[in-house]
Amino acid sequence: MVANQIRDLNLAPAGDQKIEWVSKHMPILNRIRAKYAAGQPFRGRRVAVSVHLEAKTAYLALTLKELGAELAVTGSNPLSTQDDVAAALVRRGIPVFAWHGATNEEYFAHLAATLQHKPEYIIDDGGDLVNLLHTHLRELLPFVKGGCEETTTGVHRLRAMAEQKQLAFPMIAVNDALCKHLFDNRYGTGQSTWDGIMRTTNLVVAGKTVVVAGYGWCGRGVALRAKGLGARVIICEVDPVRALEALMDGYTVMPALEAARLGDLFIAVTGCKDVFTGTHFALMKDGAILANAGHFDVEFNKEDLAQMATAVTAARPNITAYHLKDGRCLYLLAEGRLVNLAAGDGHPAEIMDLSFALQILSLLHLIDAEKEGGLAAGVYQVPQKIDHLVAQLALEANGVKIDTLTEDQKRYLNSW
Structure with missing residues (x-):
């Protein structure tokens, strides 16, 4: 042994x-x-x-x-x-x-x-x-x-x-x-996700449009902190009760394909695969930032990103740049793994x-x-x-x- x-x-x-x-x-x-x-x-x-x-x-x-x-x-x-x-x-x-x-x-x-x-x-x-x-x-x-x-x-x-x-x-x-889940998922994930994103990108959050996919306890925490940092927050959900809760909490709620055109920063926290795929990437703004806060690196389809890219480069430690054929560039944080731990201290x-x-x-x-x-x-x-x-x-x-x-x-x- x-x-x-x-x-x-x-x-x-x-x-x-x-x-x-x-x-x-x-x-x-x-x-x-x-x-x-x-x-x-x-x-x-x-x-x-x-x-x-x-x-x-x-x-x-x-x-x-x-x-x-x-x-x-x-x-x-x-x-x-x-x-x-x-x-x-x-x-x-x-x-x-x-x-x-x-x-x-x-x-x-x-x-x-x-x-x-x-x-x-x-x-x-x-x-x-x-x-x-x-x-x-x-x-x-x-x-x-x-x-x-x-x-x-x-x-x-x-x-x-x-x-x-x-x-x-x-x-x-x-x-x-x-x-x-009331504390770890909400307050822990809420704070540590933004710790990882901010220390990795060194960019301002205030004034940006943040798309949070998933409004479970982790998503609630991430959205709450985004709002507190001055972002406009969009929630994407598949559960009608959670979507209604997000609406009454003051967030804009819409399907991911609609949100794809609007977001400056996308945070997936669903626990599911293929939350954002090539169909979404094709609609995103130049410079959009993608961060995963779900357990496995499957929420952003990395194969789709790689296939769409003409070049893949390191933009900065823990930031991978995917250069697309139409000149846009999308940035994936921490290889699509848990951004709060792979790019932070958890x-x-x-x-x-x-x-x-x-x-x-x-x-x-x-x-x-x-x-x-x-x-x-x-x-x-x-x-x-x-x-x-x-x-x-x-x-x-x-x-x-x-x-x-x-x-x-x-x-x-x-x-x-």
Whole structure:
């Protein structure tokens, strides 16, 4: 078994610095450490983590190790891995299989190497670990007792597997927890997407027309921040309820083909493929900027872009220019991958503190369930008591107190 697959162990000091910074801004994980470290609830438990490998994820891994887990860590996107952070984890005794800029073959080899540690529990982001277990590494399935999924795309994949009776173990849909999608998807994606776009382009947002495809929780956050930055915002949706909500939130709503003629900047955040294709690209303005905030690099059809281009050049780091036959130029950010991570540092530390607290507490819930015979294979919601605990810890960390119901009020609310 290979011990590690990283770029350069000598990068560890820079990674340590990043981890030290986020550790001071993740108070919920610090409270979980303080509460559970002595009891070592993960002692002897093997856990595989496949999440965007940057400093916040590293602190999640270090917290799990502090609670006794035996870890193997990889990334969930070839361009979001930070090599200095990977080196810092290896230096601290955690096996890591990931490096920035991995080819597709290298990326899946890293996933496979992580799974060779025969994990009992999985923290997945996008569903690639779970998919690999059920397709090419089925011999490792008997070792897995359950896991958690971080993001919308991964939960969609899990539900499809469960409906087809293919999912072999219980998975908790952390993405669907209130303390995840209400904050991580909305405020995390909303801020970090614009962080990535602005640091990459160094262009003003105010006065531009921004087209946001998808008005789920991530799209809501991206649109809200665009409005706050002074942009005119157009929403494209396929769900009539979400489209109506966008309209009543004050945005212009129209089909993508109409919006294609108007946008200066296009942000796709749907989780679906081919949101923008050659038909749309043919209508876009010269200089239009394309940024993906969905999990996989399939929302902008890159094959169509390449076929339409007479030349493809690097306009700037993380900006690819597609020169079209009619003289127009379209700019794709971060190779069409997650712009907030491939061209930025991802969500703010305080936001990931919420999500990663849910991950740890959900794994503890799975371990507790084992004592009662375990959960059947399937997709499960995060228990409400965990959601409320994480929210309460976040309020405490911010110095906020709230009211509590009296016993008489509880009786009133429970009566008819």
